[in-house]
Amino acid sequence: MPEITTPLTVRGRAIKNRIAMLPMVTFPFIGDGEDYYNDRHERHYARAAENGAGLIILQSTNVAGAGREQGMWTPGSQAILARIAENARSHGATVMMQLAGGSDRDKDVNQWSTEEVRARQDELKRAAIRAAELGFHGVEYHFAHGFTLCRFMDAGANRRTDEYGGALENRCRIVTDILPEVRERVSDDFILSARMGEFTPTSQEGVATARHLESCGIDMLSVSFGMTVPEGPVPDDFGFSPVTHSGYVIKRAVTVPIIGAYGIRTGEQARRLIENRYADLAGIGRAMLADPRFAANILNGTPYRPCIACKRCSWFTDNTRCPSLKLPETV
Ligand SMILES: Cc1cc2nc3c(=O)[nH]c(=O)nc-3n(C[C@H](O)[C@H](O)[C@H](O)COP(=O)(O)O)c2cc1C
Numbered sequence: 001m002p003e004i005t006t007p008l009t010v011r012g013r014a015i016k017n018r019i020a021m022l023p024m025v026t027f028p029f030i031g032d033g034e035d036y037y038n039d040r041h042e043r044h045y046a047r048a049a050e051n052g053a054g055l056i057i058l059q060s061t062n063v064a065g066a067g068r069e070q071g072m073w074t075p076g077s078q079a080i081l082a083r084i085a086e087n088a089r090s091h092g093a094t095v096m097m098q099l100a101g102g103s104d105r106d107k108d109v110n111q112w113s114t115e116e117v118r119a120r121q122d123e124l125k126r127a128a129i130r131a132a133e134l135g136f137h138g139v140e141y142h143f144a145h146g147f148t149l150c151r152f153m154d155a156g157a158n159r160r161t162d163e164y165g166g167a168l169e170n171r172c173r174i175v176t177d178i179l180p181e182v183r184e185r186v187s188d189d190f191i192l193s194a195r196m197g198e199f200t201p202t203s204q205e206g207v208a209t210a211r212h213l214e215s216c217g218i219d220m221l222s223v224s225f226g227m228t229v230p231e232g233p234v235p236d237d238f239g240f241s242p243v244t245h246s247g248y249v250i251k252r253a254v255t256v257p258i259i260g261a262y263g264i265r266t267g268e269q270a271r272r273l274i275e276n277r278y279a280d281l282a283g284i285g286r287a288m289l290a291d292p293r294f295a296a297n298i299l300n301g302t303p304y305r306p307c308i309a310c311k312r313c314s315w316f317t318d319n320t321r322c323p324s325l326k327l328p329e330t331v
Pocket residue numbers: 022023024025026059060098142144145195224261262263264283284285286287313314315316319
């Protein structure tokens with residue numbers, strides 16, 4: 001039976017335990033200087049690495065500008081990213097970047113010209129290669145949460161009539177087409193992953209999509225939600241959220257490892273997720289903001305500060321105002 005402390009091998013690389021820090025934009029750190037990434041990001045991720053997380057996935061980074069050292073890829077940002085990767089490596093953590101195909105401010109993907117899609121594809125490719133050069137162990141393409149790649153993948157949202165719309169192979173093409181070239185340009189153990197939801201918009205469609213991504217060379221899948229958050233129902237004895245259940249549905253359909261997520265806030269939940277084989281890695285988001293030592297504490301069986309699920313850290317707000325940061329370590 002796998003345990004929370006059991007290493008997991010992905011593409012020949014051993015992730016030292018089953019705890020994955022989920023990608024979370026650190027909204028209050030933006031605007032500290034002319035470069036997007038700054039020393040506050042460096043300290044934030046160093047703390048996660050020092051405190052035992054087996055896998056750290058950085059917050060979403062928009063690939064726009066990756067080929068031109070612009071946007072989130074200025075030389076100053078890249079210097080910080082290289083230090084984040086180096087810090088994580090020095091603590092034995094596996095560290096990956098999450099790559100977004102665009103932000104919700106982009107115009108509707110149905111209005112992109114074929115040339116615009118190809119240009120973005122080029123940046124999705126360059127960003128992955130650059131991430132490898134900066135010292136990251138892998139990248140996760142962000143097909144979740146209604147953002148640009150999610151809109152390409154979802155059969156309801158994508159109404160394109162060129163080779164990037166229609167059949168599921170076409171809806172994934174913006175990323176799957178570039179995977180062979182990325183693979184050629186990075187080391188053999190570089191992890192190529194994707195974050196997606198089960199419903200694209202149906203479960204059947206999502207399962208077929210996951211299988212297709214696996215067949216195209218995706219090494220790991222992080223399962224969250226797609227255009228909307230599923231509401232269930234889930235089997236009574238499952239004991240986790242409908243989003244976490246999506247991870248289990250996808251896990252049973254593919255052979256690549258799955259990161260399960262959503263609402264995992266206690267050591268008991270993380271252990272149960274892994275021991276029941278509902279997922280291969282326990283994805284932890286807000287609980288890591290409530291207590292940056294969450295991973296170390298649950299691995300060592302020592303008390304931690306609980307996330308009280310107040311949702312104050314939710315999208316586009318200040319996660320450093322987490323009320324749990326003032327609580328004693330009690331759980
Ligand atoms: C402040 C904040 C920022 C987030 N940013 C991202 C992101 O950049 N990319 C992403 O895929 N998910 C993002 N998420 C979603 C988390 O990765 C995670 O799926 C969600 O918080 C549910 O997990 P949890 O219950 O363990 O927090 C963010 C969540 C929060 C709270």
